[in-house]
Amino acid sequence: MNRPTLRRAVLASATLLALAPALSLAKCEKLSQPKAGEINIVGNSFPALQHIAKEMESCSQGGLKVQFKMTPRAREETEQAFASAGRSPFDAAVVSMGVFANLDSRGQIQPMTDLVDKYRAKYKLEDSMLVRVNGQVMAVAFMQNAQNLFYRKDLFDKHGLKVPTTYAEMLATAKTLKEKEPGIEFPIAQTFAKGWDSATEFANLFAGFGGRFFKPGSAQPDFNSDAGVKAFETMKAMTAYMTPNFLASNSDDVMNQFQQGKAAMGVLWASRASRMDDPAASKIVGKMAFAAAPAAVAGGPSATHLWWDGVVMPKNLGADRDTVFQVLMEALDEETVARGNDLTIWVRSSYKPTRFGTGVAASAKAGAPIWPSQPFFSLAHGEIGKVIPDVLTGAMSPKAALDAAAAAYVKAATDKGFIK
Amino acid sequence: MKIASFARFVAPSAALMLLLMALPLAMTFYLSVRNCALQMEMVTVSESTPFGTREVTTQRAVLGPDGRALTTCRFVGLDYFRTVLGLGSGASAASAAAPPEASGAGAVPDNAAQARQQRSTEFIGALRFTLLYTFATTPFVLLIGFVLALAVHHVSRRWQGPYISATLLPFIITPVVGALAIKWLFRDNGFVPYLLSQFGISMFWMAQAWSAQLLIILYGIWHVVPFAFIVLYAGLQSVPQDSLEAARIDGASAWQRLIYVTIPHLAPLFVFVTLIHLMDAYRVFEPVVVLTQGAFTTSVQVLTYYTLLDEQNPYKASAAAVLTTAGIAVLLLPLLIKTWKEHRRG
Numbered sequence: 001m002n003r004p005t006l007r008r009a010v011l012a013s014a015t016l017l018a019l020a021p022a023l024s025l026a027k028c029e030k031l032s033q034p035k036a037g038e039i040n041i042v043g044n045s046f047p048a049l050q051h052i053a054k055e056m057e058s059c060s061q062g063g064l065k066v067q068f069k070m071t072p073r074a075r076e077e078t079e080q081a082f083a084s085a086g087r088s089p090f091d092a093a094v095v096s097m098g099v100f101a102n103l104d105s106r107g108q109i110q111p112m113t114d115l116v117d118k119y120r121a122k123y124k125l126e127d128s129m130l131v132r133v134n135g136q137v138m139a140v141a142f143m144q145n146a147q148n149l150f151y152r153k154d155l156f157d158k159h160g161l162k163v164p165t166t167y168a169e170m171l172a173t174a175k176t177l178k179e180k181e182p183g184i185e186f187p188i189a190q191t192f193a194k195g196w197d198s199a200t201e202f203a204n205l206f207a208g209f210g211g212r213f214f215k216p217g218s219a220q221p222d223f224n225s226d227a228g229v230k231a232f233e234t235m236k237a238m239t240a241y242m243t244p245n246f247l248a249s250n251s252d253d254v255m256n257q258f259q260q261g262k263a264a265m266g267v268l269w270a271s272r273a274s275r276m277d278d279p280a281a282s283k284i285v286g287k288m289a290f291a292a293a294p295a296a297v298a299g300g301p302s303a304t305h306l307w308w309d310g311v312v313m314p315k316n317l318g319a320d321r322d323t324v325f326q327v328l329m330e331a332l333d334e335e336t337v338a339r340g341n342d343l344t345i346w347v348r349s350s351y352k353p354t355r356f357g358t359g360v361a362a363s364a365k366a367g368a369p370i371w372p373s374q375p376f377f378s379l380a381h382g383e384i385g386k387v388i389p390d391v392l393t394g395a396m397s398p399k400a401a402l403d404a405a406a407a408a409y410v411k412a413a414t415d416k417g418f419i420k
Numbered sequence: 421m422k423i424a425s426f427a428r429f430v431a432p433s434a435a436l437m438l439l440l441m442a443l444p445l446a447m448t449f450y451l452s453v454r455n456c457a458l459q460m461e462m463v464t465v466s467e468s469t470p471f472g473t474r475e476v477t478t479q480r481a482v483l484g485p486d487g488r489a490l491t492t493c494r495f496v497g498l499d500y501f502r503t504v505l506g507l508g509s510g511a512s513a514a515s516a517a518a519p520p521e522a523s524g525a526g527a528v529p530d531n532a533a534q535a536r537q538q539r540s541t542e543f544i545g546a547l548r549f550t551l552l553y554t555f556a557t558t559p560f561v562l563l564i565g566f567v568l569a570l571a572v573h574h575v576s577r578r579w580q581g582p583y584i585s586a587t588l589l590p591f592i593i594t595p596v597v598g599a600l601a602i603k604w605l606f607r608d609n610g611f612v613p614y615l616l617s618q619f620g621i622s623m624f625w626m627a628q629a630w631s632a633q634l635l636i637i638l639y640g641i642w643h644v645v646p647f648a649f650i651v652l653y654a655g656l657q658s659v660p661q662d663s664l665e666a667a668r669i670d671g672a673s674a675w676q677r678l679i680y681v682t683i684p685h686l687a688p689l690f691v692f693v694t695l696i697h698l699m700d701a702y703r704v705f706e707p708v709v710v711l712t713q714g715a716f717t718t719s720v721q722v723l724t725y726y727t728l729l730d731e732q733n734p735y736k737a738s739a740a741a742v743l744t745t746a747g748i749a750v751l752l753l754p755l756l757i758k759t760w761k762e763h764r765r766g
Binding site: 076097101102104105106107108128129130131132133134135141144186193194195197216217218219243244245246247248250253256257260262306308315347364370373374375376378379381382383385386389411412415416417418 | 455457458459460462465466467468469470471473474476477478479480481483487488489492503542603607608609624625626627632711712713714715716726729730731732733735736
């Protein structure tokens with residue numbers, strides 16, 4: 001390294017060092033009497049969570065060390081840790097409600113009612129954040145998510161189209177757009193990929209048609225019903241207006257189809273909404289608007305589900321309970337929400353809604369149900385996801401596919417002890 | 421060498437192999453003939469969330485006196501093997517022991533028959549694609565790898581470094597990232613469909629079986645060729661120069677030198693690359709999950725993964741894992757026998 005370069009390098013690092021405190025905006029100053037030791041937290045990786053994770057890690061002080069592990073296998077790692085016979089390797093986890101349902105049904109989550117009472121005022125905990133089961137606080141929720149309608153307002157205005165409120169209207173609108181708008185060959189884009197994605201689309205429509213997944217008071221399947229057949233028929237009708245690659249279209253691909261201006265509407269995760277205005281990736285900045293997910297039947301509820309994400313602590317907790325709870329709450333306080341306001345749809349009342357969250361609010365208002373919380377639901381969901389390609393390609397009739405999925409589900413649920 | 425000293429030399433590696441290979445396999449087999457389930461009971465709970473309060477009828481684990489969930493384990497024999505293969509009685513051990521459900525009991529057997537049908541085609545479909553992938557990629561991996569190795573071997577010394585680095589790139593890239601890159605090339609608005617559209621060809625690569633399967637096979641070739649290349653290139657450095665000289669003096673053409681001197685010399689390496697690739701290819705996973713998510717292209721390994729992920733059943737997944745190992749053993753058998761015979765002759 002020659003001399004001027006060296007000097008520049010030294011200067012640059014000095015500047016960085018000077019800026020460092022200012023750059024790390026995360027603060028954690030309200031901890032009272034933290035116990036020294038190591039706290040490990042696990043969670044998935046997405047922008048809002050990265051924001052929170054930084055906040056949690058900033059609580060490392062004195063003898064206290066907080067580490068957040070971000071992994072795409074968060075669900076598996078969390079379930080293993082919470083189920084382990086000894087001390088859990090993770091002292092807390094950030095989970096979606098689907099994972100929460102599984103953990104809670106196995107009695108692996110630590111109630112935090114006493115801690116909530118103790119720190120309610122200090123961290124301004126709001127009732128809407130507290131996830132209670134039979135009165136006990138089992139999780140603290142911080143964000144919500146739902147699939148809602150994305151539509152190209154510019155194109156809708158141009159052709160004088162109304163925002164569809166039912167799937168039938170959506171199909172009619174798609175027909176018009178396909179005929180009148182050059183460049184929109186496939187007006188609808190939704191996540192019809194084999195497995196989890198398309199099974200979730202099915203679940204949304206199925207609930208919209210008034211379907212019941214299980215027989216009342218049991219884990220016996222009831223989704224091989226009329227509502228199930230109707231849900232499949234609707235999905236099949238939609239494929240006529242979707243890219244032929246629909247069986248490989250996950251959230252990333254659908255987002256891309258919107259950003260490239262190739263699709264004009266579809267039901268997609270609200271967490272993807274702000275990416276529509278990302279000038280680096282989107283050709284349609286400012287042109288996408290958001291509304292409630294259409295209903296399956298006229299006058300029915302919005303055919304989607306509401307989700308929440310929150311923090312939980314395992315029953316087999318090793319670290320100091322009080323300190324862990326405080327670290328979690330530091331990262332969910334008003335200050336964190338204010339600094340990351342646009343990252344997601346926060347539960348806190350101090351959140352200032354952006355236009356990207358309007359679809360979720362509208363869906364909730366239009367009666368969208370909450371994602372099912374029975375621990376055996378994920379088994380049914382998994383089996384349905386496997387048969388969907390056969391239905392959409394016409395290899396199997398909807399009813400036969402549903403019967404096959406129901407039978408496979410019975411077997412899986414029996415092996416897991418849900419059906420005796 | 422005396423038996424005692426031979427044993428002492430071999431003992432450490434034998435112990436390691438036992439510990440790291442035989443033991444996990446035995447454990448997996450042990451898991452695959454069992455099933456453990458939590459004792460669940462039906463309850464109605466009041467559940468409050470950010471979206472309000474509701475009554476939910478659900479199931480919860482029965483907790484023991486120590487506050488931990490009670491588990492019942494049982495021996496299920498080879499039931500899971502039959503289930504994975506789509507054979508046999510259909511009802512698993514657990515459900516066979518259970519009385520039929522009171523309401524709608526008549527509907528279940530028909531469904532079960534259908535599900536059996538579905539399952540068996542699922543496994544056979546996965547096996548068919550896995551074998552197709554394995555046997556379609558192997559010859560191309562060997563051929564292209566060898567051609568590249570020859571090319572680099574003959575290129576001037578100066579260019580060999582950059583050339584080797586460039587050729588190795590696909591092998592170094594993480595499989596998930598590589599598969600994503602390929603997906604982005606071929607999905608809607610991707611580079612390849614765009615290029616084809618310039619010639620008036622409209623092509624959707626993930627919309628039908630043949631092209632979806634072709635994509636994954638292409639990915640497989642692209643990803644593994646560098647491995648064959650580097651092994652064969654190393655082998656080329658050791659081709660005896662005197663044999664080549666002698667062949668040249670005897671008037672052998674370049675082609676004849678290649679066929680009669682170079683390739684026979686490299687034969688063990690071809691076998692080695694084939695062995696490794698067969699093992700890897702039978703476990704094809706990432707490109708399936710990333711490129712097509714399994715539509716038209718489920719592989720054996722992906723089935724195992726979904727058993728774990730969707731059914732959350734490690735016991736059944738263990739049976740699938742044992743079967744995968746058995747499948748690889750069957751695939752490798754002819755090559756292993758050949759190598760063994762050569763070794764004996766050797």
